[in-house]
Amino acid sequence: MIVDTNIVQSKTKIKMSSIRMSAHTQTCLRLAKNPYRGGLILSVLIILTVWFFHHRSAYSGITDHCLSLDFEFVIPADLLLFQMSKEGLSCLYKRYVTSLQSLCTMPKRFGNIDYGGVRICVDPGVAPSKGKCVIYSYNHDLSDRFVKQIYAKYRCNVVFYGEGLVARKSTKILGLTQIVSNYVNEISVLIFKITVKDFPFLFEMSQTIKRAQIKQIIFEIHLDESRGTRDEYLSVLKALRELRDSNYEIYWFDRNWEFVKNEFSNRRTSNCFTVNMYLKPPNTSNMTGTSSVKVDLPKEAPVGTTALTKDEVLKYQERYARYILKHQYLCKQMVRLGNIVDGGWDVCHDVQFRPKHPCIVYSIGISWDFSFDEDIANTYGCDVFSFDPSMDTDDFRYSDRIMFYNVGLGAKVSEITVKDSKWKIKNLQTIMKELGHTDKRIDVLKIDIEGHERQSLPEIIDSGALKNVVQLCMETHSYYDLGTMRKLYEAGFRLFWAHQNPQAPLYTNSETLSYGMEVYFVNINLMHE
Incomplete structure (x- = not known):
């Protein structure tokens, strides 16, 4: 039986939200012992409900994925980059940090499965050097589980560093840039939590990374789309371009769920992206994976609901x-x-x-x-x-x-x-x-x-x-x-x-x-x- 579209679409919206709304309504009415106060609260709830359903239905499939940028994403030279509008820079940023440039066949997660962990490529040639490696974490909230797992796997020590690049810059204390320069032979992975205060110094850091030739770089970039300025987008894009020109390629990204914006409207925007890059080994090309990836599957293995001990x-x-x-x-x-x-x-x-x-x-x-x-x-x-x-x-x-x-x-x-x-x-x-x-x-x-x-x-x-x-x-x-x-x-x-x-x-x-x-x-x- 085919039923009326409008009735069922209304039912759809109500089904998804009625439990939450009715619970709030009953709670508020229990608090309103005075009948006039109860009527006022009920009127406000009706208005809020109409607003809520309007914004829920306003989802209707947002199609602006910046897909008009229909090419392999390249951050242009300054002459063109500085001519772009804020909207254009925002589009380029979102599509650039959610596009891959190279294949990592084994991107393994270390640390918590939610926040407090990161993914590191363990492919030969880019994996941390076993027995002699240091991982530097700048302002990132890595968990104890990350420290224990990465040590068990590679005998890497994790060094936590940072009170903000701005503070170190102004007080002229030993900065991460100097550490990277001094200990380049021991550092396998750099992990950054980057916020607005760090953006002005990102390009300088990217140049240091370029000289150091560190195997892997992980940026957790906090940039609020609604509040981000044109200069902030330019700072981040210039640093990413410098790393790309230095042969660093993105092999993984995360739209961090913990920072999803406006959950009850469309849940489409995250204010935080994690971007994972490795220094591409020499004499390699972008693999498609059609023939070069080894498939580690037993010829005899359980299928479906096979009963096992x-x-x-x-x-x-x-x-x-x-x-x-x-x-x-x-x-x-x-x-x-x-x-x-x-x-x-x-x-x-x-x-x-x-x-x-x-x-x-x-x-x-x-x-x-x-x-x-x-x-x-x-x-x-x-x-x-x-x-x-x-x-x-x-x-x-x-x-x-x-x-x-x-x-x-x-x-x-x-x-x-x-x-x-x-x-x-x-x-x-x-x-x-x-x-x-x-x-x-x-x-x-x-x-x-x-x-x-x-x-x-x-x-x-x-x-x-x-x-x-x-x-x-x-x-x-x-x-x-x-x-x-x-x-x-x-x-x-x-x-x-x-x-x-x-x-x-x-x-x-x-x-x-x-x-x-x-x-x-x-x-x-x-x-x-």
């Missing part, structure tokens, strides 16, 4: 968690569609894989959050087909380009009972056949079904339903499913990005892993020509 689980789970964090393909441009935090997803925007109109997207598992669906429809002009059996609603058309189906994904066609509700379940091949997409190109397949991918993914691969899927975005909850990962690899899917769920950490003595992951694949058999 406790010892077998322990044998495979860390190996699985390490594998899923590897990068096998260099996607230089990635765009976050939907929320930065939970509900958004990354899409490879490189020309050989990006969605091109007319395009088809499957969004499986949404739980009333259409932010990704709206954004990918508006950004690329795709027709989006959304699926979720848990939303207690009939099929409906959400917008001109988004159609919702009250169906879940599984290994076979069935009907299951969940909390007294009947859920319709279909496998991907059946869904494609019913929608007339069996031989159609599916530009993005997003699967977020809370652990049920363990049953459905092996069947999806074996049925051949992935043969026309270009990009696969998936949340995984498996601990050991290396057999399915091998099947994906053999079908042409290469890992290009992964995000660890901070709610599901797996800590070892020498690194930080995760049970829950957002993982991203491109199908190298379906590149655009």
Whole structure:
């Protein structure tokens, strides 16, 4: 049954927010013993509710990803850079720090899975020198776990330094610049937390790094988009350009969730980006990962929901968690569609894989959050087909380009009972056949079904339903499913990005892993020509 669009869209907004709003309403009314005061509070709440829903619905898929800058991002020379507007500089900054320039096949996280940890490339040639290395941290709140793990792995000592470059500059005490110059042969990694007060001295620091030839540089840059000035953007961009000209290339970045701005509006802007760079080893080129990345997967491994003993689980789970964090393909441009935090997803925007109109997207598992669906429809002009059996609603058309189906994904066609509700379940091949997409190109397949991918993914691969899927975005909850990962690899899917769920950490003595992951694949058999 197809129901009225406007009614269901209103229901969508109310479903996502009614619990929070009703709780606030009841609390306020309990506090208002006087009936006149209660009426006044109720009136204010009504006004706030209207405002709240207006701003929630104002999301409607913000398409300004600065995608008009449709090239490999290069920070121009001063003559052109100083002619750019603040808006242009802001766009260039955001796209530059969220684009990759080189492939790191093993970007390992050390320290806390949330704040207090960083990712370091451990590829040969750029990894810290084992047994003789120092990591300097300027103002960064690295955890004790980071110190212990990096020492266990590389015998590196971590030196914490900094009260702010400005203070050291004005008092003429020994600065980090002098330390870098004096101890260049021992420093493997420099980690910076950079705030506005440091921006005027960034270029000087970048020149020191250039002379020192330190293996890896990690910047945590705090720059508020709404308050940042033109001069602040220029200072940061000039320093990044100096490092790029010195053969430092970005291999990882983070949109730090802890600093996401305006959570209840669109959750699209972060005031803090972490940018990881390494000094590119000589005589190397930008690998694409199609043939040069070693795939460490056992030929015989558990698949899906294979029953294992406790010892077998322990044998495979860390190996699985390490594998899923590897990068096998260099996607230089990635765009976050939907929320930065939970509900958004990354899409490879490189020309050989990006969605091109007319395009088809499957969004499986949404739980009333259409932010990704709206954004990918508006950004690329795709027709989006959304699926979720848990939303207690009939099929409906959400917008001109988004159609919702009250169906879940599984290994076979069935009907299951969940909390007294009947859920319709279909496998991907059946869904494609019913929608007339069996031989159609599916530009993005997003699967977020809370652990049920363990049953459905092996069947999806074996049925051949992935043969026309270009990009696969998936949340995984498996601990050991290396057999399915091998099947994906053999079908042409290469890992290009992964995000660890901070709610599901797996800590070892020498690194930080995760049970829950957002993982991203491109199908190298379906590149655009």
